[in-house]
Amino acid sequence: xxxxxxxxxxxxDLPKGGAPTWALIYPNVYKVGMTNLGYHYVYAALxxxxxxxxxxxxxxxxxSLEEDRHLGEFPIITASVSYEPDYVNxxxxxxxxxxxxxxxxxxxxxxxxxxxxGAVSYINPLLFSSLAxxxxxxxxxxxxxxxxxxxxxxxxxxxxxxxxxxxxTSPYIYVPPLHxxxxxxxxxxxxxKRGRIxxxxxxxxxxxxLTPEAAFGRTLLLELQRGCFRNCPYCVVPNNFGKxxxxxxxxxxxxxxxxxxxxxxxxxxxxPEAGDHPHLGQLLDAIMEAGKRVSFASLRIDxxxxxxLEALAMGGKRSITIAPEAGSDALRMTIKKxxxxxxxxxxxxxxxxxxxxxxxxxxxxGLPGESxxxxxxxAEMSQSIWDLLKIKLTLSIGIFVPKPGTPFSGEPFxxxxxxxxxxxxxxxxxRGFGKVITLRPVxxxxxxxxxxxxxxxxxxxxxxxxxxxxxxxGFLNLPVSRELTQEQLxxxxx
Numbered sequence: 001x002x003x004x005x006x007x008x009x010x011x012x013d014l015p016k017g018g019a020p021t022w023a024l025i026y027p028n029v030y031k032v033g034m035t036n037l038g039y040h041y042v043y044a045a046l047x048x049x050x051x052x053x054x055x056x057x058x059x060x061x062x063x064s065l066e067e068d069r070h071l072g073e074f075p076i077i078t079a080s081v082s083y084e085p086d087y088v089n090x091x092x093x094x095x096x097x098x099x100x101x102x103x104x105x106x107x108x109x110x111x112x113x114x115x116x117x118g119a120v121s122y123i124n125p126l127l128f129s130s131l132a133x134x135x136x137x138x139x140x141x142x143x144x145x146x147x148x149x150x151x152x153x154x155x156x157x158x159x160x161x162x163x164x165x166x167x168x169t170s171p172y173i174y175v176p177p178l179h180x181x182x183x184x185x186x187x188x189x190x191x192x193k194r195g196r197i198x199x200x201x202x203x204x205x206x207x208x209x210l211t212p213e214a215a216f217g218r219t220l221l222l223e224l225q226r227g228c229f230r231n232c233p234y235c236v237v238p239n240n241f242g243k244x245x246x247x248x249x250x251x252x253x254x255x256x257x258x259x260x261x262x263x264x265x266x267x268x269x270x271x272p273e274a275g276d277h278p279h280l281g282q283l284l285d286a287i288m289e290a291g292k293r294v295s296f297a298s299l300r301i302d303x304x305x306x307x308x309l310e311a312l313a314m315g316g317k318r319s320i321t322i323a324p325e326a327g328s329d330a331l332r333m334t335i336k337k338x339x340x341x342x343x344x345x346x347x348x349x350x351x352x353x354x355x356x357x358x359x360x361x362x363x364x365x366g367l368p369g370e371s372x373x374x375x376x377x378x379a380e381m382s383q384s385i386w387d388l389l390k391i392k393l394t395l396s397i398g399i400f401v402p403k404p405g406t407p408f409s410g411e412p413f414x415x416x417x418x419x420x421x422x423x424x425x426x427x428x429x430x431r432g433f434g435k436v437i438t439l440r441p442v443x444x445x446x447x448x449x450x451x452x453x454x455x456x457x458x459x460x461x462x463x464x465x466x467x468x469x470x471x472x473x474g475f476l477n478l479p480v481s482r483e484l485t486q487e488q489l490x491x492x493x494x
Contacts, residue, residue: 006030006065009210011220011259012044018052020155023064023074023112027081027090030057034214037221037270038118038140039080041204045144058089062097071097072112076151080118084453085446087120087127091465094131101465103133103177107160113151122194122240124404124454126488129176129461133160134167137174139226141203142195146170174492180458183491192492194240200226200247206255216268216295220259222252224271224280232336233407234367237272240405244272249279253286266293266315275303284311293317302339304347309354318355323362326370327378334369341381348389358392359385365422366400366414375422379429386436394438397423399447402482403454404489410482413451416444445476452476457485 024043026033033039033055046053054064054074062071071077077099079090091101094114100106103114116128117136125135136143147167154163168175172195182190197203200223207221227242228235256267267287274280274296284307287294293315299308301322312320322344326332329340348359363378382393399419402411414422423442430437456464460480 006211006213009262011206011208011210011262012204014044014047015050018047018050020076020152021052021054021069021074022046022151023056023069023071023077024053025056025071025077025079025090025093027058027079027086027093028083029059031213031215033057033080034209034211035216035219035221036080036082037204037207037223038082040208040221042078042080042117042140042144044204044208045140046148049144049148051148056093058093062093071099075112075155076115077112078115078117081116081121081128082119083450084120084127085449087453088449088464091131102130106133107177110158110160113154113160113163115147123236124456124485124489125174125492126458126485127453127456127461127464129180129458130465131461132176133164135174135176136195137172137192138194139197139203140195141197143170143172146173179492183458183488186491188491190492194242196227196242196245198245200245201251205247205251206259210259210262210265217266218264219266219268219295220256220292221268221270222255223247224252224269224274224277224283226272228272229276230273230336231407234335234364234400234402236403236406244276246277249277249282252283256286256290256292260290260292266295268295268297270297273300273303275300275305275308281307284308287311288314296321301344301347304351306350306354309351309356312356313354319358319360320351320356321360321362324381325362325364326367326374327363327376327381328374331367331370331374331377335367341384344381345385345388348385348391352389352391356391358394360394360396362396362398364398364400365426366419368400368408368411370422372422372425375425376429378426379433382430382437383433386433392436392438394440395426396440397426397442399442399444401447401451401454404486409486416448419444419447448476452480455480455482455485457481457488 026039043053054066054069056064056071081087094101100111113133115134116132117140121135122138125137128135150166164175164177167173168178171191171193174192179190205223210218212218225244225246227244228237229244231238288311294311299320299322324344325335325337385391385393402408402413430439
């Protein structure tokens with residue numbers, strides 16, 4: 001992979017070079033990594049502080065984009081892990097780069113220091129306990145200065161134990177070489193916390209690069225909000241990522257004004273739910289006035305209004321994505337999605353008036369209390385949309401995965417066999433509609449991988465380093481003790 005072939009435009013002037021050299025890994029392919037705002041933010045923060053940060057991806061063959069430097073040449077390696085199965089990718093990247101995986105082995109011969117951040121660090125940092133010298137808990141902006149200062153000192157003194165002690169003075173950093181023993185001995189006083197930036201104006205707020213090679217194409221990403229005020233019981237955001245903090249609409253419009261002269265690009269709104277921003281309409285007006293197309297990762301159906309549809313239509317959009325999650329009103333209400341099938345039909349009828357002719361809908365199967373009738377209700381609702389509105393549908397089905405830090409953390413995971421049985425009910429219920437309702441393949445193995453990795457505690461984290469780099473059958477068969485992992489997480493935050 002050559003940076004010259006990626007057609008990147010950097011939107012902020014950053015210092016060249018820098019020290020120390022610091023590998024910043026996104027353990028997925030380039031086009032996916034370039035859609036992750038947190039990864040953009042950390043790179044910008046490091047470069048602004050004079051650090052020699054260089055990017056590596058799952059498909060960059062262990063070499064950096066900036067200087068074509070091999071992974072093994074970096075004294076500091078950090079990774080942003082946004083999705084549990086990406087951790088397996090990270091292990092393989094490190095193994096391919098001939099980097100020792102366990103922190104204990106690297107400390108023995110003064111190998112590279114490895115740190116982890118990203119969305120998974122908010123949810124279950126214990127997953128990284130055998131690999132990482134440190135794990136950043138929460139928003140990176142809270143700890144970036146402490147990290148840079150501590151690691152710069154380390155480059156000079158080369159004392160790994162001293163580095164661990166210095167890092168641990170921040171309550172927002174988990175240091176496995178120091179803290180794991182305390183967790184296992186059932187001692188209090190670790191007192192780790194998730195760092196949460198309260199004033200979003202103190203973070204970058206927009207993507208650092210524009211490139212047509214990103215998964216969303218040449219898109220300026222704008223961050224509207226972090227956290228969420230809703231308490232959907234299956235969702236990791238409220239408890240792990242904190243209460244909703246919104247960015248000023250004036251700041252968002254100023255970003256748009258600064259970059260609108262860079263030719264043709266889309267604007268992507270990054271937020272748990274765009275409709276929750278109090279000034280979304282004003283922002284959409286500015287986007288339309290600038291002549292840009294807008295996209296949303298997903299739209300909450302009860303927030304779908306004429307202003308949103310007008311903005312989509314002006315950009316030539318003919319499809320939207322919504323997430324009913326359940327096919328029946330009764331089951332949907334149990335997960336605090338307080339809108340009915342009747343409202344979904346009403347909103348999609350309005351969308352059709354603005355030229356929308358296809359809809360992608362996300363559903364989960366395996367939700368607590370789900371019956372076979374709830375599965376059939378997905379088909380019934382989909383068929384009603386076609387019969388009444390003649391809108392083509394794509395159904396994306398995920399398996400419900402209970403996660404730490406959610407009200408549904410103790411609920412069962414239905415597994416592959418039961419998941420396939422329920423999916424077959426849906427297949428049968430959709431017979432005769434194959435030309436107008438597309439049912440996307442379900443990644444059962446990926447859901448299982450996400451589940452087991454979500455709940456790995458200290459013991460499993462040790463085993464995965466030996467198993468995952470060969471193939472994933474071994475670690476997927478490891479027993480998972482959710483109760484023990486929850487206990488260990490509780491001790492970490494005491």
